[in-house]
Amino acid sequence: MSAVLCCADPLAPGRVDPHFAAQAAAVREAGGTVALIDHDALLAGDAAGAVRRVPRDLGGAWYRGWMIPTARYGELCAALAARGVPMNVPVDDYRAAHELPGWHGAFAGLTPESVWTPWRPREVPDPGTVARLVAPLGGGPAVVKDYVKSRKYEWDEACYVPDLSDVAAATRVVARMVELQGDDLAGGIVVRRFERLARAEARVWWLDGAAVLTTAHPDTPAVAVAPDLTGVAAAVARLGRRFVTTDLALRDDGAWRVVEVGDAQVSDLPSGVDPAPLLGRLP
Ligand SMILES: Nc1ncnc2c1ncn2[C@@H]1O[C@H](COP(=O)(O)OP(=O)(O)O)[C@@H](O)[C@H]1O
Ligand SMILES: [Mg+2]
Known part of the structure; x- marks a missing residue:
């Protein structure tokens, strides 16, 4: 299993941010390694400082943490590569899943x-x-x-x-x-x-082309929805990125629509969801 880089707690920089603690525990339980990133330092432009606590030559790594602007993500990748830690999601893949112009084409017909x-x-x-x-x-x-x-x-x-x-x-x-x-x-x-969409969305987590977890959307954590993924898997395959999320909502005519796509490294997991099926499975 690759290492997973999580955001450090700004109040206790040697620990995982409480928001990601359960996810980090799931990684460790599955035998994986967790290392810490200083998200504040990264966003302030100090990528070298942000990765100071990442052990050298850790090998390939995933990130699970707060959103990162694409340019800063690129700086993170470069700072980590210099430490012998190649990110499993290179900056071009991050941009393609994180920013609408990168994913819209692959989802044409399924998204507004x-x-x-x-x-x-x-x-x-x-x-x-x-x-x-x-x-x-x-x-x-x-x-x-x-x-x-x-x-x-x-x-x-x-x-x-x-x-x-x-x-x-x-x-x-x-x-x-x-x-x-x-x-x-x-x-x-x-x-x-604009399309007439139900407010509650389902978030589907995709790893190497397979839907590995479906959760509620963090905005409506109490509403479980079971989306029809017909067509979505093919679009995820067209996008061709390893670790992505798709937010789906039911349109008033009964069609499931992709409201947005995200890089699953920075998509929020609703609190209360067991993170093991996702974090315990990262290759
Ligand atoms: N094309 C659309 N038609 C109808 N409602 C939309 C459309 N796009 C977004 N929405 C509504 O606005 C919300 C926010 O849009 P979204 O693209 O998910 O942005 P954000 O990244 O801020 O969540 C969605 O959850 C959905 O309820
Ligand atoms: Mg959204």
Whole structure:
């Protein structure tokens, strides 16, 4: 079994962050090694400092921890490689699963149609740019996010567009999303056709092409849903990345839709779920 790198507890840097303690225990119980990453140092740009506690020449490693911006993940990979610890998910694979433009093509037909454009944090979008961006979607309702995250808790002001043909209103929502993401805006702007989806999602965890665990979504941990994975496995195979998650929701016409894809190293596992089937199985 490979090693698993977990985030250290910021209050006790020699220990695993309590959020990931049960997962680290599952790795150790399965005979694996856990090493610690300083997530704060990594995000502050100090990748060498972030990997200080990782033993040299540990061999191939997975990560289980808080989300990492793709560029910082690349720095993490480089700092670890310099210590003889190659990540099992190289930065290109991380980007492909973590950012919508990387996975959307593989899931075409299973996920809401989307358009996107690279964008700089804090750059204010103008109506002309928004009109050109959303033109392929025509009119109708839409959802706005960056390449990774939405502002779903500010739904009306920064996430949902009632009708894309109202360019002024669409621009306001896109601009507010960009403003609220601030320096954390990931990659760029995404606009997706709105579909009538059930609120409760299932999170399916895929390892080397096989669905190894289905959990509730962390936002609705009490709601268990059993998605139909017909078609999804083929899309995961097309994406061709080793360790990913797919969030699925039932559409009002009965079709299971892929709301988003993630790199399973940074997807949250709802608390209370037995982590052994996932963490005890990493090759
Ligand atoms: N195209 C869409 N149509 C309808 N609802 C959507 C759509 N995209 C997202 N949502 C809703 O918004 C929520 C947040 O979107 P999501 O893409 O999962 O972003 P986040 O990364 O912030 O979770 C989803 O859980 C879903 O309820
Ligand atoms: Mg989501």
